[in-house]
Amino acid sequence: MRRVVITGQGTINALGQDVPQTLAAMREGRCGIAELELRDVERLSVRIGAQVKGYDPEALFNRQQIALYDRFTQFTLIAARQAMDGCGLSFAGELAVRSGVVLGTAGGGVNTWDENYRTVYEEGKNRVHPFVVPKLMNNAAASHVSMEWNLKGPSFSVATACASSNHAMGLAFQLIRGGAVDVMVTGGSEAMLSFGGIKAWEGLRVMSKDACRPFSANRNGMVQGEGAAVFVFEEYEHAKKRGADILAEVVGFAMTSDAADIVMPSKQGAARTIAGALKDARLNPSDVAYINAHGTGTAANDKVECAAVADAFGHHADELMISSTKSMHGHLIGGTGAVELLACIMALKDGVIAPTIGYEEHDPECALDVVPNEAREVRVEACLSNAFAFGGFNAVLALRRAP
């Protein structure tokens, strides 16, 4: 069976504008959540978020590019540039045809929608910029990546709310394993921290106004983040032959649907997906030392997720570590699984487990080792990354140390 390895990674998020900065922040347990800086923030009741600060798009993109690149596309291209420079591949001839791009995003060009609705509704103008449609479409980021690096194989975007990136990366894995392609650029992006984007979330009344404290008894909701992470997935023999630097191996993926509730998570659905990923990866539960949790910091998710892990792992649930890095980089919605994969790679490659920061009070309903507040050094052979989306769509990835 064809094996799939990761040979490139890149990111921009509230913790850093590249992978080393982000991983340093995760090791230190630094929090990227702060007061939001955006137009009309005084009309919001939720005023914190994990925003990318000190970011100047005009220093990185020219006027023509900015006319076409929404913030979520800009983040994608920044992360993709790092991943592509790191992987050492160039795409021409047969390799271009055997390579594609699949990226997750829940909202796509949310800022572009927001700004142009203001133009026509609030300002009463009857004309918007001609490129609004190609700028806001969900597949814009994937399309620009394909054009920038000449990727001519299967390419598309995935929108499954908070599981978008995990679905995208799972599909990239399956496309390579199944033989359709040799290389996939994958991951995800989100830039939903606009007035309208936050106002919509406020309505659900699941957002915290002060901090994201996953698994802590006093948790009071999720905090939104923004950014992107992009990876190069490559068929193992292809990577080995060219002497590529292999970061980790992707060994399994499972996706399921709860078919139950539009917002409430399901223990059975989550447990079934975790067990499915282990089976697909041919891993025993005892092989898994670390899980990067979905861990949103809502009352419902965290207790259901812990119960699902206990169900799927049995006694081994008490031996493994499970942390939620959303406590630091916030919930990147459709981009979150991609940024969280960075923490999985760090665990496998560097033996560093990113902590769940903001942890204050033990919750008997989340009685697992949640790696509270401080990173830990442990050698990890295999790990999982969970994503459980609104709509009941679950996606879990399984990874191993580089072969």
Added chain:
Amino acid sequence: MTDSVREKVIAIIAEQAVLEPGDITPTATLPDLGIDSLGLVESIFAIEEAFDIQIPFNANEPDQSDFDISSVDAIIAAVEGLVAAQKGV
């Protein structure tokens, strides 16, 4: 004004529960009436719109909220308090 708050709140809850206002008993809880967590959030939104008030409510910690949702009567009392505090009537 008290009666009108009571009537409006009961009408909102009845609509959410798909019941007649006469079937909404004061001691009933929202789960008694078949209103789930999404129905609760939607009811709170409808009450905010009807009275032009802000209701402090976080679905993650319903018990710690200043807004008592333990029964229909409790909700009515809480809305009356918020209307008085926020609208000064």
